[in-house]
Amino acid sequence: MATCKNGSCWTPAMLLLLTVGFCSPVCVxxxxxxxxxxxxxxxxxxxxxxxxxxxxxxxxxxxxxxxxxxxxxxxxxxxxxxxxxxxxxxxxxxxxxxxxxxxxxxxxxxxxxxxxxxxxxxxxxxxxxxxxxxxxxxxxxxxxxxxxxxxxANEDFTSVLSEIMMYILLAFLTLWLLIEVVYCYRKISKSEEVTQESVTDYLAIPSENKENCSVPVEE
Structure with missing residues (x-):
């Protein structure tokens, strides 16, 4: 009698072959x-x-x-x-x-x-x-x-190539990290400059007009 599960049917012979295949030691x-x-x-x-x-x-x-x-x-x-x-x-x-x-x-x-x-x-x-x-x-x-x-011992070409690729990857990651740091630093500096200019402009407004003004907030 066949055993069916999830739409697949297995005969006893197929199950036996599958079991033997998993249990038998493999020799290569x-x-x-x-x-x-x-x-x-x-x-x-x-x-x-x-x-x-x-x-x-x-x-x-x-x-x-x-x-x-x-x-x-x-x-x-x-x-x-x-x-x-x-x-x-x-x-x-x-x-x-x-x-x-x-x-x-x-x-x-x-x-x-x-x-x-x-x-x-x-x-x-x-x-x-x-x-x-x-x-x-x-x-x-x-x-x-x-x-x-x-x-x-002769050095394996594959290991040499792998080592070269590793150094190239490290150099690329270091350069990418440096670019990110510079970009973030410039963005923060620009944001601080805009905020400072806004505060300076606000302080230059006469006190009687400050009630109708608000310092713009940088998103």
């Missing part, structure tokens, strides 16, 4: 940043959303690194196969921190204390085995990050 595959600063930490972002979150899955993750001009030679630097672990003997030993989510849709790493030699390509390979009632299905996903390492 956001691309990783590609510029790191020497001496700082860098997040190597790898998000691989599951299409069927209600299906039980086993997830394995492998991170590879390829130095610049290495002719495609890459080495395994990190893996997750039930628990995160670092590959022994790599140049990143002790500097890779696993920050993957509990549902393993986010399998990112933090590269600590970045050095100039950390520049290069990083590959995140995700392999999921979905377990259905009658069969299993494997899906793979890969993310490539071309990392550039700089000695100092």
């Amino acid at each position: 595959e956001v691309p990783s940043g590609t510029e790191a600063v020497q001496g700082h930490n860098m997040t190597l972002l790898c998000i691989s959303c599951m299409q069927r979150e209600e299906v039980y899955a086993i997830t394995n993750v492998e991170w590879y690194y390829e130095p610049p001009d290495s002719s495609g030679n890459k080495s395994l630097i990190y893996r997750y196969d039930g628990k995160p672990r670092e590959t022994l003997g790599s140049q990143f030993k002790g500097r890779l921190l696993w920050i993957g989510s509990k549902d393993l849709q986010d399998v990112s790493l933090i590269l600590q204390n970045v050095t100039i030699t950390d520049a290069g390509k990083y590959f995140c390979h995700v392999n999921r085995t979905l377990h259905f009632e009658a069969h299993q299905h494997s899906i793979q996903n890969s993310v490539t990050i071309d990392l550039i390492v700089t000695e100092a």
Whole structure:
């Protein structure tokens, strides 16, 4: 039976879909940043959303690194196969921190204390085995990050433009306020001059004629 409210009708199926849409966690595959600063930490972002979150899955993750001009030679630097672990003997030993989510849709790493030699390509390979009632299905996903390492952070053009616009706005507001002050001062001065002239003219009138006179009041 459909439920109607304010002229709109909802079937039970539509209500169920709406409820699931609001209750289900949202996973968005956001691309990783590609510029790191020497001496700082860098997040190597790898998000691989599951299409069927209600299906039980086993997830394995492998991170590879390829130095610049290495002719495609890459080495395994990190893996997750039930628990995160670092590959022994790599140049990143002790500097890779696993920050993957509990549902393993986010399998990112933090590269600590970045050095100039950390520049290069990083590959995140995700392999999921979905377990259905009658069969299993494997899906793979890969993310490539071309990392550039700089000695100092480059100032974002957007932030520079925002700062310039802020100073322009402050200058405009200051000028507008100054014009308003000058305008109000001149208006008050003119009003005082008119009042003073009226009082002077009134005092110059003989006393016997003052009963028929009144000092004009400036609106």
